[in-house]
Amino acid sequence: MNQQYFPQGIAEEEFFCNREKERSLIKNSIASHEHLVLVAPRRYGKTSLIAKVLSENSFIGISIDLFFVLNQSEVNKVIAEGVSQLINKMLPKSTVVVRKIVNTLAELNPKISFNLLGNRVEINLKPYADKNISELLIMLDQFATKSKNRCVIAFDEFQQIGELKENHMIEASVRHAVERSKSITYIFCGSNRHLLNEMFSDKNRPLYHLCDLMVLNRIHAESYSIFLNHLATQKWGCSLTEEVVNEIINITECHPYYVNTLCRRLWRNEHPPKIENIVTIWENYIEQQSSWIISDFSRLTLVQRKLLSSLAISPTKEPYGQIFSTFAKISASTIQNTLQVLQKLDLIYQDHNDFYQVLDPAIKYFIRQHLL
Ligand SMILES: Nc1ncnc2c1ncn2[C@@H]1O[C@H](COP(=O)(O)OP(=O)(O)O)[C@@H](O)[C@H]1O
Ligand SMILES: [Mg+2]
Structure with missing residues (x-):
């Protein structure tokens, strides 16, 4: 029983703390069919927040976890599974009606195969259509529109797509579907601000300016x-x-995971x-x-370790100032470069008072224990 008070996994129901503002913002985004990018470091509560918004508003939706995908065909597979699940959530009870809908969809989408198992359907991309994620997503949108449903797809750990060899093609395919969607709202969640920023704010990337950005703090x-x-x-x-x-x-x-x-x-x-x-x-x-x-x-360079340790002991608003530079025994210009690297690695962050801090309280405590 005790375990449920502070779960290791998704926080639900009364074990979910606050996030009132964020919940209402996401709910409104979904209601007005505005797609969203949700960014926060690992274990700040992105997955829990999305699950909460979906369940408390009874939105039909799923979260597709991309953390473990290693290549294009795995991306196709998890998306096809997600689409199948969503379609099944929206299916009417009657098998006859289901069969009719599926037949119509099959005619519209020759690249997608449908297996009827009772009144459940299983959906797959046909092998020759391996590269086409947008087909699946557009088909889902057609289905939702035809069956007068609205739904939500949350891509969790979406920054992983940016790491794949075929990232450009996948991103373009996703953009194609998102731009055409009438009944699906998309949420792109991710824990690497730097990678996500590149995906959504770089003019040369397919997802440029596709949706609003929301940053989740502590x-x-x-x-x-x-x-x-x-x-x-x-x-x-x-x-x-x-x-x-x-x-x-x-x-x-106030780091949710460590609380x-x-x-x-x-x-x-x-x-x-x-x-x-x-x-x-x-x-x-x-x-x-x-x-x-x-x-x-130990994976960090000497100067990175020095800076991280100095910030663990003495968080500062002015990392380039003389006082901190003297304390850290690193030159201001080196601090500037190193700080950027540590931020990209999500090892440090700027808190609500603009102080640069070590992001992970366990790492910070460990360093302080050993250095002070
Ligand atoms: N609003 C919240 N209230 C209580 N606990 C939370 C809340 N958000 C997250 N947590 C807890 O923090 C940890 C990380 O949450 P999770 O949703 O997995 O984060 P993320 O998806 O950002 O990595 C989990 O232990 C979860 O139960
Ligand atoms: Mg998560």
């Missing part, structure tokens, strides 16, 4: 405070002390946590994670 401390107290009351019948809430928020820096990681452990106990428990549990966790932290760290 959840506000005040929202977390209310949320944590609500779940504490459920678990122990009382709120947490202000000090305890502040300690959880300070240690995790869940820490609190999942705290909520296993019979009694509400005290400050000492929080630090002990967090330090044990960091200890367990140290081998991947060290291995990530």
Whole structure:
């Protein structure tokens, strides 16, 4: 039972904290058929947010995860599976009607094959049409329009497409379908701001200026405070002390993944946590994670490590200023280049007060533990 309070995977229902503004923005985008790019570093809550918006508004939709695709045919495969699932969600109950719809679609789309299994359909691109993702998406749109449905396709970890050899062709194919869509709203989610930016803001790329960009930040401390107290009351019948809430928020820096990681452990106990428990549990966790932290760290160059460590110890608004440069023992021009690289790698970010910070609170804690 305890596990569900702070899930490792998608946060749902009452275990989903806030994001009111973002939920309403995405809902309005979908309602007005405006496609969207949703960007945030890994584990900020993109997948959870999309799932929440779809379920609370009863939108018909799916999330197609592109994280593991390695080539064009795998992209085709996951999209064909997603399209099949969506069509099945929209199918009327009557097998006769289904058969009729499918026959019409089959006539319209000779490159796509349909297998009827009872009143479910399975959809595949015929082998010779291997390169054509837009066929599938356009067919889905025709189907949705004919059956008077609206639906949502969220491409999750979409930046992976940019990494493939055939990226230009896939992007062009997606653009072709998105531009023609009447009943499907598309959401492109991704965790690499740099790659996604290149895909959607570079004039020479097919997806240039196709949709609005939405950046997902961390959840506000005040929202977390209310949320944590609500779940504490459920678990122990009382709120947490202000000090305890502040300690959880300070240690995790409101990073959704780490809030869940820490609190999942705290909520296993019979009694509400005290400050000492929080630090002990967090330090044990960091200890367990140290081998991947060290291995990530050792992949960086010496100057990158120096800058990351300096920012872990002393976050700054003025990384190019003399004070920070002297402290880090790196020249301002080197800081400038290195900072860009670390930002592209999502190792640092600018917080809401414009301070440059180490993005991952576990890495930051580890560095501080070893350097201070
Ligand atoms: N709004 C939220 N409320 C509570 N927990 C959340 C929220 N958003 C994300 N999480 C938690 O944060 C972690 C990462 O979420 P996920 O949706 O997988 O992020 P992403 O898709 O950006 O990588 C998960 O443990 C999830 O349960
Ligand atoms: Mg995700």
